[in-house]
Amino acid sequence: MTKDTTQLMPGELAQLLGSRLxxxxxxxxxxIGNGVELLEMSPxxxxxxxxxxxxxxxxxxxxxxxRLQAFRIAFGQSQGSQRVSRAExxxxxxxxxxxxxxxxxxxxxxxxxxxxxxxxxxxxxCLETALPWGGSITIVHTTNSxxxxxxxxxxxxxxxxxxxxxxxCNKDASTRTIAPSExxxxxxxxxxxxxxxxxxWDVDDSGAxxxxxxAGGNETLG
Numbered sequence: 115m116t117k118d119t120t121q122l123m124p125g126e127l128a129q130l131l132g133s134r135l136x137x138x139x140x141x142x143x144x145x146i147g148n149g150v151e152l153l154e155m156s157p158x159x160x161x162x163x164x165x166x167x168x169x170x171x172x173x174x175x176x177x178x179x180x181r182l183q184a185f186r187i188a189f190g191q192s193q194g195s196q197r198v199s200r201a202e203x204x205x206x207x208x209x210x211x212x213x214x215x216x217x218x219x220x221x222x223x224x225x226x227x228x229x230x231x232x233x234x235x236x237x238x239x240c241l242e243t244a245l246p247w248g249g250s251i252t253i254v255h256t257t258n259s260x261x262x263x264x265x266x267x268x269x270x271x272x273x274x275x276x277x278x279x280x281x282x283c284n285k286d287a288s289t290r291t292i293a294p295s296e297x298x299x300x301x302x303x304x305x306x307x308x309x310x311x312x313x314x315w316d317v318d319d320s321g322a323x324x325x326x327x328x329a330g331g332n333e334t335l336g
Contacts (some may be wrong), residue, residue: 129191135309139182147175153170173213180209187228188235188298196228204229207253210238215248222255231259233305237262240279244269244322259327266321279303279313
């Protein structure tokens with residue numbers, strides 16, 4: 115049977131929407147950033163570059179740009195065999211952590227498929243949900259897996275939310291309605307399934323851990 119190429123696969127419509135929204139926001143953010151830079155260099159406004167008002171605008175634009183880049187990967191459409199370098203991934207993660215109380219350490223080499231990096235960004239967003247008061251996140255890549263270890267003095271535990279990922283240590287938990295700010299949990303579970311991976315997780319009062327591995331791999335949590 116010939117596949118109907120006009121049909122969208124599950125999740126593709128959401129990815130197309132994410133790509134469209136991010137694309138349309140890039141230009142106005144860029145224009146604001148350029149305007150700030152012109153003001154900083156303008157001789158007609160001496161000292162404006164050091165004003166707290168302009169600093170606030172510049173920092174907000176930078177944070178929005180960083181977040182938008184993360185959203186383009188996490189919520190946008192993956193392009194075939196497109197690869198992302200280690201340096202690009204580190205920059206994306208650094209941008210996500212900017213202006214938050216999180217620190218991120220990446221232990222990975224080589225380059226990665228866009229689909230892999232999408233899972234990494236979605237996993238980071240899930241961990242952000244558990245660490246609203248800050249903490250540290252270490253990301254380790256091996257041939258067969260991505261491991262995320264988050265540590266904090268205080269965490270927000272919501273196992274019913276994490277149960278949307280499946281495969282966790284609280285398999286009997288009942289799911290609950292997802293809020294817009296929590297959509298990354300559903301999207302990560304979907305992405306892991308599409309890539310034929312397995313996800314394990316745990317969250318407690320001192321941190322959280324995520325493991326995304328190839329099906330059949332013998333890696334475990336801890």
